[in-house]
Amino acid sequence: MALDIVQLQQRLREFSAERDWDQFHTPKNLACALSVEAAELLELFQWLNDEQAQTAPQQPEFATRLGEEISDVLLYLLRLADVTGIDLAAVVERKIALNALKYPAEQARGHARKYDQL
């Protein structure tokens, strides 16, 4: 199934308008909500060791909860981009190009050092 970002943003806009929620969906509040949802996703993994965290997403119940938290993060992110007028496709292309410059394959291979420590 394909994900139509522009259409999703339109649906979120309507969802918010129908509930008179635009007053809450300020950029700062949405940035807060995004951090809160990202933390709820992290909570699923917080006590799992490496091995457990690797296999947990194969369990149906865990996968369902993970899917819900991933969705919550994505929906707030789309909403934030929408209310702030950020063109998601454009900024993502730009960021991927930046990452390729900051992390050349040769220097970055096999370790997780930050770009300023390569």
Added chain:
Amino acid sequence: MALDIVQLQQRLREFSAERDWDQFHTPKNLACALSVEAAELLELFQWLNDEQAQTAPQQPEFATRLGEEISDVLLYLLRLADVTGIDLAAVVERKIALNALKYPAEQARGHARKYDQL
């Protein structure tokens, strides 16, 4: 510009493989990275009052940084969904339907109470 999620995930897969980074991109590490990036986005707003936070995204420099942080969150989210085998389009549809059930327009209108307090 349209955003092709499936193609983006493919590009991230190649980006990681070329750098031998799959060893770092475990579900738990990506969940951590997601929270870290969401917090970097929040940092842009942390000292702004409501009014400042509302207008800041109209400033080009702020918008550029916001676009970068939004991209970071999105890219880690796509990567996490990819390595855990989550079908983004399917879980998002399901979550939107759940939200519509949890927050009927009539009961949810004009306030931000949680669904279990409606």
Added chain:
Amino acid sequence: MALDIVQLQQRLREFSAERDWDQFHTPKNLACALSVEAAELLELFQWLNDEQAQTAPQQPEFATRLGEEISDVLLYLLRLADVTGIDLAAVVERKIALNALKYPAEQARGHARKYDQL
């Protein structure tokens, strides 16, 4: 009432030992838990505007929940310092001295710019 940090850490050590939880209280897991609890605290404020957020802590029910979340953050922080052997009093003194250097009163007065932009 005074807060005895060293004694608190001793009590948390016993609480964990009695439940055989030391296996979960690894530095990384506690760092995750800390972010999760900080986000639960943030959640209390996420939809409040500046004025509401200012007065909410005066409401008894809100204050109770805020107190619980503040406690959760503090307890995980104390536990993390304990399992990693960090001397809280020493690092806090050092950080306050660093902050005084990074943010001289004259240059930092009245704005929230980061030290590298003073």
Added chain:
Amino acid sequence: MALDIVQLQQRLREFSAERDWDQFHTPKNLACALSVEAAELLELFQWLNDEQAQTAPQQPEFATRLGEEISDVLLYLLRLADVTGIDLAAVVERKIALNALKYPAEQARGHARKYDQL
């Protein structure tokens, strides 16, 4: 070295007043800052596997950075408690008692299930 919480809060109050920062130290802003700092702490661990995360705090350079991040979280937490009028010692005692009720040693031993799943 002992940590005097009340005295620390007094010093932070003065630090903020000297810089005219009280205007920024609203409850919501401090809650944001707390999440941001908790994420900076988490960032130190994000790409480490279990074994690396366990030994990293023994390296002096890592321990220094960890101490700084732990301090940042603690200082914002003390400041938040101060501006919201939360009595830290009282809420912490109450939370420890709650945790003992929610997680009786017998039922909670050896696993990390949430209290509502015991």
